[in-house]
Amino acid sequence: MSEPKDRRAAVTGIGVVAPNGTSTDTFWKATQEGVSVLDRVTREGCEHLPLKVAGEVRAFDPAATIEERFLVQTDRFTHYAMAAADLALDDARLRQADTPDAPYSIGVVTAAGSGGGEFGQRELQRLWGKGSRFVGPYQSIAWFYAASTGQVSIRRGFKGPCSVVASDEAGGLDALAHAARAVRRGTDVIVAGSTEAPLAPYSVVCQLGYEELSREADPSRAYRPFTDAACGFVPAEGGAMLVVEAAGTARERGAEVRAVVAGHGATFTGASRWERSREGLAQAIRRALREADCAPEEVDVVFADALGVPEADRAEALALADALGRHGTRVPVTAPKTGTGRGYCAAPVLDTAAAVLAMEHGLIPPTPNVFDVCHDLDLVTGRARVAEVRTALVLSRGLMGSNSALVLRHGAAQ
Amino acid sequence: MPQITVEELAALMKKAAGVTVSPQQLQDKPDTGFDVLGVDSLGLLGIVGELENAHGTPMPVDAERCKTPQQFLNLVNTTLMAGA
Numbered sequence: 001m002s003e004p005k006d007r008r009a010a011v012t013g014i015g016v017v018a019p020n021g022t023s024t025d026t027f028w029k030a031t032q033e034g035v036s037v038l039d040r041v042t043r044e045g046c047e048h049l050p051l052k053v054a055g056e057v058r059a060f061d062p063a064a065t066i067e068e069r070f071l072v073q074t075d076r077f078t079h080y081a082m083a084a085a086d087l088a089l090d091d092a093r094l095r096q097a098d099t100p101d102a103p104y105s106i107g108v109v110t111a112a113g114s115g116g117g118e119f120g121q122r123e124l125q126r127l128w129g130k131g132s133r134f135v136g137p138y139q140s141i142a143w144f145y146a147a148s149t150g151q152v153s154i155r156r157g158f159k160g161p162c163s164v165v166a167s168d169e170a171g172g173l174d175a176l177a178h179a180a181r182a183v184r185r186g187t188d189v190i191v192a193g194s195t196e197a198p199l200a201p202y203s204v205v206c207q208l209g210y211e212e213l214s215r216e217a218d219p220s221r222a223y224r225p226f227t228d229a230a231c232g233f234v235p236a237e238g239g240a241m242l243v244v245e246a247a248g249t250a251r252e253r254g255a256e257v258r259a260v261v262a263g264h265g266a267t268f269t270g271a272s273r274w275e276r277s278r279e280g281l282a283q284a285i286r287r288a289l290r291e292a293d294c295a296p297e298e299v300d301v302v303f304a305d306a307l308g309v310p311e312a313d314r315a316e317a318l319a320l321a322d323a324l325g326r327h328g329t330r331v332p333v334t335a336p337k338t339g340t341g342r343g344y345c346a347a348p349v350l351d352t353a354a355a356v357l358a359m360e361h362g363l364i365p366p367t368p369n370v371f372d373v374c375h376d377l378d379l380v381t382g383r384a385r386v387a388e389v390r391t392a393l394v395l396s397r398g399l400m401g402s403n404s405a406l407v408l409r410h411g412a413a414q
Numbered sequence: 415m416p417q418i419t420v421e422e423l424a425a426l427m428k429k430a431a432g433v434t435v436s437p438q439q440l441q442d443k444p445d446t447g448f449d450v451l452g453v454d455s456l457g458l459l460g461i462v463g464e465l466e467n468a469h470g471t472p473m474p475v476d477a478e479r480c481k482t483p484q485q486f487l488n489l490v491n492t493t494l495m496a497g498a
Contacts, residue, residue, distance in 0.1 A: 069431055
């Protein structure tokens with residue numbers, strides 16, 4: 001079958017609503033400077049809980065950008081998604097009418113791990129406090145993992161293929177891979193990514209059962225993967241949406257191909273079985289490289305999962321050595337999420353956004369709060385490192401056992 | 415039992431569906447569809463629920479199927495009248 005159009009999956013727009021920036025520019029500035037915004041949890045009703053440090057999105061007013069009728073029917077995680085999608089589409093200079101078969105040529109894919117906990121808690125409190133007649137009808141959709149995909153597509157009038165990936169934290173990468181597949185199969189544009197809002201009391205209580213959650217109260221010590229001081233991970237909210245588009249469509253409308261989603265691999269090795277994640281992650285990396293037709297030596301930077309649990313950090317370092325050989329100990333590795341926290345499914349999407357920006361700026365952002373690395377890795381710490389980055393590898397693991405790897409190629413390298 | 419006014423309906427549309435519409439607008443153009451105004455089916459269901467809680471009386475199932483504020487006010491006020 002001949003297909004004249006270049007259907008490689010290009011990244012043409014990035015929209016970020018993150019703890020360290022509510023625009024792509026501010027996010028990148030804070031990320032490349034290695035600023036840490038981890039801080040004490042201030043969200044109402046969370047102050048007394050044993051989770052002390054998180055990455056909160058503080059500089060975001062949903063009412064400034066989102067219509068009230070969408071706000072009343074959605075949770076905070078969907079507010080972030082709608083705002084990030086707007087930013088990504090603006091960044092890509094893409095309006096609904098800009099593709100040949102609009103609006104059917106634009107779809108939405110998101111991943112969600114936490115769902116709409118804040119909205120859900122409010123309605124459940126009405127249920128048990130006042131009775132079932134006081135639960136609002138939007139509870140039926142607002143808490144649900146699929147809410148952000150649905151609301152972004154409704155609000156922007158996109159009628160192309162829409163889906164939701166529920167595959168643990170690594171789902172953030174799986175969503176981007178799913179978007180890339182949809183583009184290769186014939187959809188011109190997919191708005192893809194993940195945003196999360198796990199910092200409401202109910203949601204925090206749900207996370208307290210995770211052994212991997214950091215209880216450290218000092219923001220500068222709470223999340224330090226790959227060190228002897230590793231004591232778990234710090235959760236975060238916010239996330240990113242990307243415009244994933246057929247390279248040919250982008251070129252036709254004069255948009256820049258900023259990066260190409262070139263390869264993806266996903267495996268499963270069981271919940272909290274971190275030692276076994278070594279094999280799962282290595283296999284995911286091999287698959288992603290194979291799909292991208294990429295030799296290990298071509299990888300210029302690795303955005304690590306960096307869980308912050310000693311056993312998991314060791315498994316990740318060994319997986320890199322297993323999959324990349326000697327290059328695994330020489331390639332620059334970074335984990336900017338130590339400055340923002342880990343936003344579950346959103347974390348690897350923010351890493352992907354940072355990877356595209358790193359390729360564009362020739363700059364590998366550092367890993368805040370991390371010094372004295374105790375694994376055989378070239379972890380970028382302190383300040384950003386100047387480097388020509390043509391190929392980036394982004395890794396993610398979920399607490400429930402999913403492992404994913406995504407290979408990105410710089411647009412100019414194509 | 416008191417009747418539902420356009421003022422009350424406008425306030426409920428704002429609260430339950432996030433739609434801002436003036437009572438005057440509802441008065442002047444009562445046949446403008448809920449869909450045009452931006453109230454979807456779940457929004458209307460929420461408005462019905464608020465009314466039931468406020469007045470302590472169930473509304474007919476058809477209330478949530480009304481297409482316009484006019485239809486809705488007629489049905490709801492007939493129901494409240496009968497229950498008075």
